[in-house]
């Protein structure tokens with residue numbers, strides 16, 4: 001054994017000596033040539049290919065998206081396998097990651113690869129207070145025989161999975177517009193389909209439609225239509241239209257873009273806003289009927305006497321505001337600048353041309369006031385009515401607010417809800433304790449009381465309207481008698 005080491009040692013010493021001579025006396029061309037040959041020789045004995053994905057592109061200037069997508073993929077897969085983990089607090093929750101020293105072995109369609117997180121330690125001496133940054137990168141190693149498979153199929157799989165994981169984990173945003181600019185806050189609304197009180201059949205239809213839509217990328221491409229869908233939510237105030245918008249965004253894990261049309265000058269600003277809307281988003285225009293110029297029907301109504309008066313009043317208000325020359329007056333003037341055609345262009349034009357899945361939702365209290373062109377199928381594909389609280393809706397609210405599945409008072413509530421109209425917001429309000437320690441029975445009794453008085457009010461109204469009609473009928477009969485008398489006198 002010792003002899004072998006002696007022999008190898010002396011051979012190694014001779015090779016190093018010759019290499020030193022070559023470096024000293026040979027010209028550079030020969031030097032490079034020998035280097036190339038030695039690299040080729042080395043690759044013959046090393047069959048592995050390595051790919052590095054750096055965290056930053058350039059000099060820490062731009063984040064490499066591939067790195068973060070791979071990070072999502074590996075974090076989700078490796079935490080189940082790794083023996084050494086690292087804990088980090090990310091956005092207020094604990095995330096476990098594979099320790100930097102650990103390798104992660106992945107297998108896809110029978111091909112094995114090895115991932116590791118490495119870093120190039122910075123050698124530069126920093127003059128600032130900040131410590132110099134190390135260059136972190138993910139290293140992917142695989143057999144060179146699988147080069148094509150890994151660089152195409154496997155990496156596509158990693159990027160797709162990583163993107164989906166990233167999207168489901170990201171903190172979603174609520175965007176609102178001030179003129180042509182979006183400002184954003186973190187979107188954290190607790191609404192979900194489980195907590196929305198509405199007819200279970202329509203709820204199922206919406207959920208099915210959303211699932212179908214979110215999985216239909218190829219379908220939309222095949223039929224040559226943009227990957228968009230429009231919903232019109234209509235119903236009285238307090239029936240859950242805004243809550244349903246939040247539940248839809250939560251279900252799809254989309255951002256929300258809440259457009260305030262009265263803040264927008266048409267066309268130019270609307271177009272600018274559009275360009276800023278990203279994929280996987282719900283665009284909402286609440287109370288769309290409140291913008292006068294959006295409703296053709298309303299324009300014709302303005303010709304009617306009562307509405308004419310309203311218009312006159314409006315003009316007076318606007319005029320007096322103008323007199324004040326306040327900023328609010330100028331803003332008010334903008335209301336009339338939003339046009340129906342501007343909005344139709346918004347839905348059909350550039351909006352449709354931009355890639356990615358998007359949902360557009362209009363809400364209104366008066367669906368019948370909207371111009372047909374705006375809500376026809378193809379623009380607003382689903383028309384969803386949110387209405388007064390039924391017994392199914394009540395049971396959901398009782399579960400949300402009281403954690404109550406059944407109670408002997410439920411039957412009384414069922415029959416009262418069948419006999420009278422109460423919006424879910426009012427039912428919910430009655431189920432909320434007004435003082436501490438109010439028990440379930442007291443709250444249900446209060447709701448029953450509210451329903452009974454609502455019913456009595458409705459019956460009284462019906463009674464008075466009945467009286468009114470009989471009064472009118474009596475007056476008509478009197479007039480007729482009077483006319484007949486005159487005719488008789490004339491003849």
Ligand SMILES: Nc1ncnc2c1ncn2[C@@H]1O[C@H](COP(=O)(O)OP(=O)(O)OP(=O)(O)O)[C@@H](O)[C@H]1O
Nearest residue numbers: 195196197236237238239240241242243424425428
């Ligand atoms: N269908 C519902 N399911 C659950 N909660 C509801 C429902 N409807 C109303 N609520 C409750 O009432 C409150 C008001 O509801 P929401 O703002 O969604 O009504 P809306 O239909 O958008 O009213 P508006 O037409 O005035 O904008 C919500 O915060 C929610 O707690």
Ligand SMILES: [Mg+2]
Nearest residue numbers: 241242286363
């Ligand atoms: Mg609302």
